[in-house]
Amino acid sequence: MHADTTVTSKKAAAVAAFAGLDSEPGVAKPDPILVIEKVVRRFGGLTAVDVDHVEVQRGSITALIGPNGAGKTTFFNQLTGFDTADEGSWSFNGKQLKGVPAHRVARSGMVRTFQLTKALSKLTVMENMRLGAQNQRGENFFRALIPGSWRGQEDEITERAEELLERFKLAAKRDDFAGSLSGGQRKLLEMARALMVGPELVMLDEPMAGVNPALTQSLLGHVKDLREQGMTVLFVEHDMDMVRDISDWVIVMAQGTVIAEGPPDTIMSDNRVIDAYLGAHHDAPMSVEEAEEQLQEAEAELEAEIEEKA
Amino acid sequence: MDWNTIFITTVEASIGWQTVAYALAAIGINIQFGYAGLLNFGQAAFLGVAAYGLAVTVSTFHLSFWLGIAIGLVATVILAFLLGIPTLRLRADYLAIVTIAAAEIVRLVFRSVAFKDVFGGSDGRQNFSGDFFAINPYSPGTYGIGPISFDERTTWVLTVGWILIALSCALVYLLMKSPWGRVMKAIREDEDAVRSLGKNVFSYKMQALVLGGVIGCLGGFIFALSQASVQPDLFGTEFTFYAYTIVILGGAARVFSPVVGAAIFWVLLVFIGNTLDEAARAGAFGSWVTVSQVGSVRFMLVGLGLMLLLIFRPQGIFGDKREIALDAR
Numbered sequence: 001m002h003a004d005t006t007v008t009s010k011k012a013a014a015v016a017a018f019a020g021l022d023s024e025p026g027v028a029k030p031d032p033i034l035v036i037e038k039v040v041r042r043f044g045g046l047t048a049v050d051v052d053h054v055e056v057q058r059g060s061i062t063a064l065i066g067p068n069g070a071g072k073t074t075f076f077n078q079l080t081g082f083d084t085a086d087e088g089s090w091s092f093n094g095k096q097l098k099g100v101p102a103h104r105v106a107r108s109g110m111v112r113t114f115q116l117t118k119a120l121s122k123l124t125v126m127e128n129m130r131l132g133a134q135n136q137r138g139e140n141f142f143r144a145l146i147p148g149s150w151r152g153q154e155d156e157i158t159e160r161a162e163e164l165l166e167r168f169k170l171a172a173k174r175d176d177f178a179g180s181l182s183g184g185q186r187k188l189l190e191m192a193r194a195l196m197v198g199p200e201l202v203m204l205d206e207p208m209a210g211v212n213p214a215l216t217q218s219l220l221g222h223v224k225d226l227r228e229q230g231m232t233v234l235f236v237e238h239d240m241d242m243v244r245d246i247s248d249w250v251i252v253m254a255q256g257t258v259i260a261e262g263p264p265d266t267i268m269s270d271n272r273v274i275d276a277y278l279g280a281h282h283d284a285p286m287s288v289e290e291a292e293e294q295l296q297e298a299e300a301e302l303e304a305e306i307e308e309k310a
Numbered sequence: 311m312d313w314n315t316i317f318i319t320t321v322e323a324s325i326g327w328q329t330v331a332y333a334l335a336a337i338g339i340n341i342q343f344g345y346a347g348l349l350n351f352g353q354a355a356f357l358g359v360a361a362y363g364l365a366v367t368v369s370t371f372h373l374s375f376w377l378g379i380a381i382g383l384v385a386t387v388i389l390a391f392l393l394g395i396p397t398l399r400l401r402a403d404y405l406a407i408v409t410i411a412a413a414e415i416v417r418l419v420f421r422s423v424a425f426k427d428v429f430g431g432s433d434g435r436q437n438f439s440g441d442f443f444a445i446n447p448y449s450p451g452t453y454g455i456g457p458i459s460f461d462e463r464t465t466w467v468l469t470v471g472w473i474l475i476a477l478s479c480a481l482v483y484l485l486m487k488s489p490w491g492r493v494m495k496a497i498r499e500d501e502d503a504v505r506s507l508g509k510n511v512f513s514y515k516m517q518a519l520v521l522g523g524v525i526g527c528l529g530g531f532i533f534a535l536s537q538a539s540v541q542p543d544l545f546g547t548e549f550t551f552y553a554y555t556i557v558i559l560g561g562a563a564r565v566f567s568p569v570v571g572a573a574i575f576w577v578l579l580v581f582i583g584n585t586l587d588e589a590a591r592a593g594a595f596g597s598w599v600t601v602s603q604v605g606s607v608r609f610m611l612v613g614l615g616l617m618l619l620l621i622f623r624p625q626g627i628f629g630d631k632r633e634i635a636l637d638a639r
Binding site for chain 1: 483484485487488489490492493494496498499500502503504505506507508509510511515521632633635639
C-alpha cells in the first residue's frame with residue numbers, strides 16, 4: 001500500500017494496465033493476482049461452470065457479469081474453496097488453491113462476501129468485526145483460559161475495528177446486535193468484517209443486492225476505496241450502472257463459460273454480450289411495414305371486440 | 311398430607327446427586343448446543359461410556375479407581391472423535407441423527423448378552439466405588455441443616471459433584487468471554503461466514519464436542535458413584551432429553567443456566583411427584599388417579615409446566631428476550 005498515491009492515480013494505473021488489451025476471453029493481463037485455468041464444475045449432467053482461462057489484474061476492480069444462471073456464484077464458490085471443482089486449477093499470487101479449504105483460502109488473503117448477507121445476528125457489530133482478525137492468540141483453547149495472554153491483542157483488534165466502523169459509518173451501532181441492522185448496513189458490516197482479515201483480493205458476491213438506493217452511492221464509494229488502498233476487487237453484479245461506474249474491466253459469463261472480456265464502456269455493446277443477455281435471435285428493430293401490419297391487426301381485434309359487446 | 315416430608319425431599323432434590331449429574335450433563339450440552347449450535351442427542355452415551363469405563367476397569371478387571379477415571383475420560387474423548395469425524399463436516403441435522411443412534415448402540419452393547427462378562431448385561435456393574443469412599447473425609451453421621459441432611463457417603467459425592475460443577479462453570483465462563491467463545495457463537499450463527507473469515511470450523515466444532523462430552527462424562531462418574539452401581543438403562547435417550555429440557559429451561563448459552571435449570575427441573579419433579587403421591591394416598595382424587603398412576607401424571611404435569619414456560623418465557627430463565635426477537639425477523 002502506498003500512502004502517497006492519490007485517488008486518481010490508482011484508477012489511472014488500473015485503467016492504464018488494461019490499455020490495448022484484446023476484448024477476447026482469457027486475455028493475458030500484465031500483472032495477474034489470480035490466474036484461472038480450465039475450471040469445470042458439473043452437477044450431474046449439468047455443467048454449471050466451464051471456464052477455460054481467466055486472469056484478474058492486480059490493483060483493479062474487475063466485474064463479473066452475466067445473465068441469471070450463468071454460473072457466476074458457482075464459479076465464486078469454486079475459487080474461494082466453498083465448493084470443490086471437478087477439474088482445473090487456479091493460483092492466487094502464484095500459489096495453487098485447488099483443493100484448499102475455504103478457511104485457508106481466506107487466510108492466504110482472498111476473502112469473499114455472500115450474496116445473501118451473512119451477518120452473525122446474535123453477535124454485536126463489534127464482535128462481528130473482531131471475529132475477522134487473523135492469528136488471534138485467544139482463539140486457541142488453552143490460551144483462551146488465560147485472559148492476560150490475549151487482552152493486549154484484543155485491544156489492538158478493537159482499535160482497528162473501530163477505525164473501520166468509523167469509515168463505514170457503523171460506529172454508532174457498535175454494541176447493537178448485527179441482527180438489528182438494516183439490509184444495507186449488514187452489507188456494509190460484512191464488507192468491513194472482510195477487511196478485518198486484511199485481504200489482498202476482495203471477492204464481493206452481489207454487493208448491491210437488496211440495498212436501498214440511498215446507500216448505494218456510499219457502498220460504491222467503499223468499493224472504490226478498496227482499490228485506493230491497494231486491494232484488488234472482483235465482484236459479481238447485476239446492476240449495470242454500478243458496473244459501468246466503478247469497474248476497470250468486465251468479464252462476461254454465460255452458460256458457465258466466459259464469453260467476453262473488456263473495458264466497461266465498450267463491453268455493453270459487444271455483440272456476444274447482447275446475444276447472451278437477450279438471446280441470439282432477439283428482435284431486431286421493426287421495419288415500417290411490420291409496424292403497419294401489427295397496427296392493423298390490433299385495430300381489427302379491437303373492432304371485433306366492440307361489435308361483440310354491441 | 312405430610313407437607314413436612316414433601317418440603318424436605320424437595321429441598322434435598324435441589325442439591326441432590328440427580329441435580330449434580332444432570333447439571334454436569336447439561337453444562338456439556340450447553341457448550342455444544344447453546345454456544346456452538348451442535349445438536350448432540352447422544353449425551354447419555356458420553357455419560358454411559360464414562361460410568362462404564364470406571365465401573366468395568368475396577369469391578370471387572372480389578373484395576374485401580376484412578377485408572378478407571380482415566381479410562382472413562384479417554385473413552386469419552388474417543389467417542390467424541392468417532393461421532394465427530396464423519397458428521398461434523400455435514401449439516402447439523404446429521405449429527406443429531408448419528409448421535410441419537412450411537413447413544414442407543416452404546417446402551418445396547420452395554421446390556422447385550424454377548425458382553426455380559428465385561429459389562430454385566432442389564433444388571434450392570436457394582437463394587438467399584440470402594441476406593442472413592444475410602445478417601446471420604448467425612449466421618450460417619452449425617453450432615454446438613456436441621457431436617458435437611460445427607461449421610462456421609464452422599465455428602466462426599468455431593469461435595470465432589472458441586473466442586474466439579476463450580477470448576478466447569480468457571481471454565482465455561484472463561485472460555486465464552488474469550489475470542490475462542492466468540493468463534494463458537496459465530497459458528498452457531500453461520501458456519502460459512504466463519505469459514506470465509508479464515509477460521510477452521512471443523513476443528514472448533516470438534517473441540518466443542520469433546521469439551522461438552524468430557525464435562526458431561528463427569529456427570530457420568532457422579533451418577534455411577536452416587537449409586538455405587540451402573541445399569542445400561544440409566545443411559546437411555548430420555549436422559550439426554552431431560553438434559554436438553556434443563557438447558558432450555560435455564561436459557562441456552564448462559565453460564566449458570568444448566569445448573570439452575572437442573573435444580574428447578576428436579577425440584578419440580580420431586581415436588582409434584584411427592585405431592586401427588588401424598589394426595590393420592592389421602593384419596594384426594596377418588597378413583598380417578600391411583601397411587602400407581604401418579605408416576606405418569608407427574609410427567610404430564612411437568613411437561614405442561616415446561617410448555618407454559620416456553621410459551622410465556624421462550625428465552626428461558628436467564629435468556630435475553632432481544633435475542634429471541636432477532637429470530638423472528
